[in-house]
Amino acid sequence: MEFGMQFFPCVEPEEKSASQYFGECLELVGLADRYGYSHIRTVEHYFHPYGGYSPNPIVFLSAAAQISKKARIVTGAVLPVFNNPLKLAGEIAMLDGLSDGRLEVGIARAFVPEEFRHFKIELNESVARFDEGVEQLILLLENENVSHLGRFHDFENVTSLPRPVQKPRPQFWTAAFATPDSFEKAGRAGNWIMGIPIAGGQMAELLGIYREAWKSAGHKHEPRCMLAFHMLCHENREEAKDLARAPIKKYFDMLVDSASSWIGGETSDDYKGYGKLIEALKKEDLDSQMEKCSAWVGTPKDIVEIAHEYDRQCGGFDDASLQINFTTLPHAAAKKSVQLFGEKVVSQF
Numbered sequence: 001m002e003f004g005m006q007f008f009p010c011v012e013p014e015e016k017s018a019s020q021y022f023g024e025c026l027e028l029v030g031l032a033d034r035y036g037y038s039h040i041r042t043v044e045h046y047f048h049p050y051g052g053y054s055p056n057p058i059v060f061l062s063a064a065a066q067i068s069k070k071a072r073i074v075t076g077a078v079l080p081v082f083n084n085p086l087k088l089a090g091e092i093a094m095l096d097g098l099s100d101g102r103l104e105v106g107i108a109r110a111f112v113p114e115e116f117r118h119f120k121i122e123l124n125e126s127v128a129r130f131d132e133g134v135e136q137l138i139l140l141l142e143n144e145n146v147s148h149l150g151r152f153h154d155f156e157n158v159t160s161l162p163r164p165v166q167k168p169r170p171q172f173w174t175a176a177f178a179t180p181d182s183f184e185k186a187g188r189a190g191n192w193i194m195g196i197p198i199a200g201g202q203m204a205e206l207l208g209i210y211r212e213a214w215k216s217a218g219h220k221h222e223p224r225c226m227l228a229f230h231m232l233c234h235e236n237r238e239e240a241k242d243l244a245r246a247p248i249k250k251y252f253d254m255l256v257d258s259a260s261s262w263i264g265g266e267t268s269d270d271y272k273g274y275g276k277l278i279e280a281l282k283k284e285d286l287d288s289q290m291e292k293c294s295a296w297v298g299t300p301k302d303i304v305e306i307a308h309e310y311d312r313q314c315g316g317f318d319d320a321s322l323q324i325n326f327t328t329l330p331h332a333a334a335k336k337s338v339q340l341f342g343e344k345v346v347s348q349f
Helices: 018-029 059-067 084-097 113-119 123-142 180-189 203-217 237-258 274-281 286-291 301-311 331-344
Strands: 002-007 040-041 072-078 105-109 144-150 154-158 172-177 193-194 227-235 293-297 319-323
Touching: 002 018, 002 072, 018 059, 018 331, 040 059, 040 319, 072 084, 072 172, 072 237, 072 286, 084 123, 084 154, 105 123, 113 123, 123 144, 144 237, 154 331, 172 180, 180 193, 180 203, 193 203, 227 237, 227 286, 227 301, 227 331, 237 274, 237 286, 237 293, 293 301, 301 331
Parallel strands: 002 040, 002 319, 040 072, 072 105, 105 172, 172 193, 193 227, 227 293, 227 319
Antiparallel strands: 144 154
């Protein structure tokens, strides 16, 4: 098992300016190589405090790639639905060059209705836009002088520049939340999978669907699973819980608020069951997340045990992508947590 840093901004301007937030994040990135963190990852979201400080993960990751010289650089994830593939392909290859070939590209469909509304894109186009966007990205990254006539974007006899350092292109990850079809499609396509275990015990079933699809497709390389967790490591278990309780609750409050229109009656065939899913997340807090092994909060010994237990429950996974400075967690506590985890936990795996 490997461990990376995930930066998922859940902050409001009155809490932290962009300058302060990203300055703190990059200071933590500076600890990655020293303490054995295997990847740096951030998201793409818009308009809302839930993720909205990161409308373009490639910008942050370009800075991170100059600070950490060893960690893989991972988009977690970019959203084809809101991006022209011609622009996105060029940015991906540029980041692959800036990181000297350390880039891995996470892609996702997006799920926040407000984002679709502001971009004036229909929720029911999500799957179609994702599939077309990924197909066009692969063409542009792997080949030169390519043409494609799509429903949403088209191009003729174009070569995207710069060309990727990695050949034929960086590895793709598919970020999936709770839709079995997304896990099946990722396995069939040969993409590695990013999962989010906050919703509960269905992860073993979803990863089983992914692995079976991978096996059936006959891919020669091995599948890989990355799961995201909140993490706070501290010498004292109760102090760790006290520090993490309010910031984790705020994360779920922001998540639910950003997607509240699913609860309010928004529906889409591309997002079946999302109303019930978001409604259920209203009840989540530190205690419920720790019961599910989805929040790694406690002493180094506690976290080693939690990691092994969740690995057993879900049938095994390869990468833990750790939210280390979530919402209002004090920067000093996040820094101390990153150092202690690196010293006492990483070595146990």
